Amino acid sequence: MSNANTQALSDAGVSIWLDDLSRERLTSGSLETLIKESNVVGVTTNPSIFHAALSDGRSYAAQVSELAAAGMDAQEAVFKITSDDVAAACDLFAPIHAASNGADGRVSIEVDPRLARKTAETIAEAKVLADLVNRENVLIKIPATVEGLEAIAETLAAGISVNVTLIFSLERYRAVINAFLTGLEGAKANGHDISKLHSVASFFVSRVDTEVDAQLDAIGTDAALALRGKAGLANARLAYQVYEESFTSERWKLLAAAGASAQRPLWASTGVKDPNLPDTLYVTELCAPNTVNTMPEKTLNATADHAEITGDAVSGTYEQSNAVLDELAAQGVSYNEVVAKLETEGLEKFATAWTELLTDLDASLKKAGNN
Template sequence: MSNANTQALSDAGVSIWLDDLSRERLTSGSLEALIKEKNVVGVTTNPSIFHAALSDGESYAAQVAELAAAGMDAEEAVFKITSDDVAAACDLFAPINAATNGVDGRVSIEVDPRLARKTAETIAEAKVLHEMVGRENVLVKIPGTVEGLEAIAETLAAGISVNVTLIFSLERYRAVINAFLIGLEAAKANGHDLSKLHSVASFFVSRVDTEIDARLNAIGTDEALALRGKAGVANARLAYQVYEETFTSERWNVLAAAGANAQRPLWASTGVKDPALPDTLYVTELCAPNTVNTMPEKTLEATADHAEISGNTVSGSYAEANAVLDALAALGVSYNDVVAKLEVEGLQKFEAAWNELLTDLDASLKNANVK
């Protein structure tokens, strides 16, 4: 029986995806339980998540030994291991995928973060990952960098569903939606069935508050301190306004008539970092139809335990959200500087996690060969 709070969130049009995946979660039945009890209808992954998963050597020991015996290096092995986990999760979510006509039951796998500034290489790897997982309900994650925009369009044009990640700014979000539309227009011209293509745009939330609140603390005035914990929600709400405007346009209507599915906003980085803020802030305040909230398990459990779901808390909040950003600008907090810094830091974090993952896996493969 599903939890009342997570059911209410689902009823409000929010798809709950878990921001975590591991072999242990798959084999223990933990993920299956969250599907049944907490309304989880999808999974997202990233290099940090897979690094944490593979640090549990016991769950992967047998496969690492097999890959070592086959002579695979760490680069090859990491794609084999992660694509196997994602494929298994896709199989688990296949009934949900079928029941929702492909909208949910989705599992994401990310291209090598070291390719985030390399367009052609990202496109090539997206196609390889899609082939390796071999499941219709996989989403290939591509960072929404400037260089990633063409990769997003080309990957969709090839008939591959995409999760655009690491979006922080409204300007970039508009560019991501444009890349999505370009991709669908090309996919249509290429003869692909648009009804089979799906996409989400992952708009990061808590990291915006972390960066801006640090700047507000440094300013230290009562006016500045009163704005803490408000920027992340305001920024995301204005992203939803962009979504509402774009997916009622004439350009979109032409694609929709051909069977296309709208690119849904996905709220990412929804674990609250500041203990002074409510731990369900980025759930209750970003409740809106046709959105995805991808939660770390801690946030999911807090939502199930005590979140107060009160329907759509986003539509109609745009004047208030703009007022927050205007107040920040008046205090000298540069929105453009913040979002540019967050993109660079986000890429650095994922690249560092990827390199650590390769280093650890290389050591495991060598140890397996010694044995």
């Protein structure tokens, strides 16, 4: 029996994806339970999530021993371990993938974040990961850096579905949509069935509020403090406006006529960081048709427990959302500086997690090899 709140969210056109994956979650049946009871229809991962998962050595001890015996180094081993988890999750979601005509039942795996500024290397690794997982319902995550835009287009053109991650600005989001359309056009020209290609654009939310609110607190005026907790929603809602406008163009209609599905907005970073804000804020207030909300389990549980889903909370908010950004600018908060800082910090965070993951796994491989 599905939870009433998560069912209401699904009925409103929001696909619920879990922002977490681990071997234990797969083997314990935890993920299967969330599918059955909480309307979870997909999974996203990132280097921080896999670092946390592999920190629990018990679930991976046997495989680490096997990989050590096979002489794999840490880089080879991390690809093997994570791609095995993603493939298993893809198999679990296969019925949802089929029932949704490929839109849902998706599991994401990210290219090495240290390649985020390297176009050719990102494209090459995206193809390697797609081959390793070898499931139609995998999404390869590529950061939306300037250098990543060409990689996104080329990966799609190669017939590989993509989750574009770390989007913070409206300008970059427009460039991501252009890369998506370019990629579909390339895939069509290359003879791929573009009806099989799917993509989401992961627009980050809570990190915007964390950065902006810190600046508002430093300003400290009543007018500044009155804007706390508003920037993330305003930014995301205006992204939805960009989505609505972009997928009505003649360019898009040609692709749609050939069987393409629109790239859906995905709300990422939806765990509320400020305890003074409602813990379901980025769920209830970003409810809109044809979106994905990827939630950490804490946010998913809060949604199931007490979220009030009242339908579309985004359409018709664009004037108000623009006013919020204008008011922030009037307070001296630079939108461009905020989004640039968040992209840099996001890349650094994931690169650090990846490096720590490799370091820990290298130590585990050496220990297993000495036993």
